[in-house]
Amino acid sequence: MSPDLVLDPSLKVWVLLPISAVMILVGILRSYVTNLLQPLPKVSKWRDVREQQQLQKARLFRGNSHVLVSKKEFLNRQAYLYEALTSGKYLKNAVKQNKDQMPNPLSDPNASDAMFNMLKSNAANFIPQTVIMWWINYFFAGFIIMRLPFPLTLRFKSMLQQGIDTPDLDVRWVSSLSWYFVTLLGLQSVFSLILSSSNAVQVIQQQMPAQMGMPGQPDMAKVFAAEGESLQVAQFKSSTDSIEDRILDSYKL
Amino acid sequence: MSKDQVKYSSSITHNNAKAIQYVHDVTGLAFGTAAGILKVESLQGVAFFVILSILSNLLFYVLKIRGHASQYFERPLKDIYLKGLTRSISGYLMMWCLVTALCE
Numbered sequence: 226m227s228p229d230l231v232l233d234p235s236l237k238v239w240v241l242l243p244i245s246a247v248m249i250l251v252g253i254l255r256s257y258v259t260n261l262l263q264p265l266p267k268v269s270k271w272r273d274v275r276e277q278q279q280l281q282k283a284r285l286f287r288g289n290s291h292v293l294v295s296k297k298e299f300l301n302r303q304a305y306l307y308e309a310l311t312s313g314k315y316l317k318n319a320v321k322q323n324k325d326q327m328p329n330p331l332s333d334p335n336a337s338d339a340m341f342n343m344l345k346s347n348a349a350n351f352i353p354q355t356v357i358m359w360w361i362n363y364f365f366a367g368f369i370i371m372r373l374p375f376p377l378t379l380r381f382k383s384m385l386q387q388g389i390d391t392p393d394l395d396v397r398w399v400s401s402l403s404w405y406f407v408t409l410l411g412l413q414s415v416f417s418l419i420l421s422s423s424n425a426v427q428v429i430q431q432q433m434p435a436q437m438g439m440p441g442q443p444d445m446a447k448v449f450a451a452e453g454e455s456l457q458v459a460q461f462k463s464s465t466d467s468i469e470d471r472i473l474d475s476y477k478l
Numbered sequence: 479m480s481k482d483q484v485k486y487s488s489s490i491t492h493n494n495a496k497a498i499q500y501v502h503d504v505t506g507l508a509f510g511t512a513a514g515i516l517k518v519e520s521l522q523g524v525a526f527f528v529i530l531s532i533l534s535n536l537l538f539y540v541l542k543i544r545g546h547a548s549q550y551f552e553r554p555l556k557d558i559y560l561k562g563l564t565r566s567i568s569g570y571l572m573m574w575c576l577v578t579a580l581c582e
Contacts, residue, residue, distance in 0.1 A: 411572025414503035
């Protein structure tokens, strides 16, 4: 079987490999740039932390109160936590005033900061892509560089053979721009192998602001009051209640 | 409930997901290289990938987690077989095309 088209072997060296190398290097550079653009995690104020932890304490107590042995212990803690929650002495801005309207997420400086950061990382993502696409279109347009190992339908012809005016050519022969698209998708796994440690940092940093900087947080006074109410109706049931029967049961005595 | 929280806490599942993702990444690229060197073409290439990836997932299942999939993954079938599929397919395609072009 004779090949229907013979490609110059120097196309591999001077087109295929340079494009791949540039894509890899730009991807590494991009990940470092996005790492550098990440803001340092903010230190939260001690009042905020205290407020959160007080709420968490009440929740944990409600969830794990069965480990207490006597009912007296339970009632003491319940009374103390209820008082602490409803009096509002651990609130961030302790019992100042009840602002009823929700803060506007656009005017909040923290929220606009987060939005700006998102914009920055987005820009770091797609600016290099457009630049590389322009570069490939400018330098390597108008000729075929490789033969794909699988057939494609004619629909792909206009995209994969851009700038090549041979209407009868098989779609398998593609130009440099399609190699760009293939690498754009395929290099993800290469990057995660090369940059495994820094990627992990990114993931954690992406998860952090989702928990902390939610726009339009609920009014903490109301949350505290609701938690206090559910605390008040909590029933005590120790895990040591009728433990003897259960042990005897479990040994089938 | 609380037991599940400990078992599937985010740091643990993240680590496990990273382990299976590493396997998917390496196998996708390696299978693509192999397919390119062997000059596998068209539908044979698809079958090559499907068979080898099922085999590698099976090996992961048997050798690495020793059949206790639900101990390591919350939704074993999805987390092992489906999650990294697009990534390994695209890595496979890239290496397949590249090595086929280089070996001509």
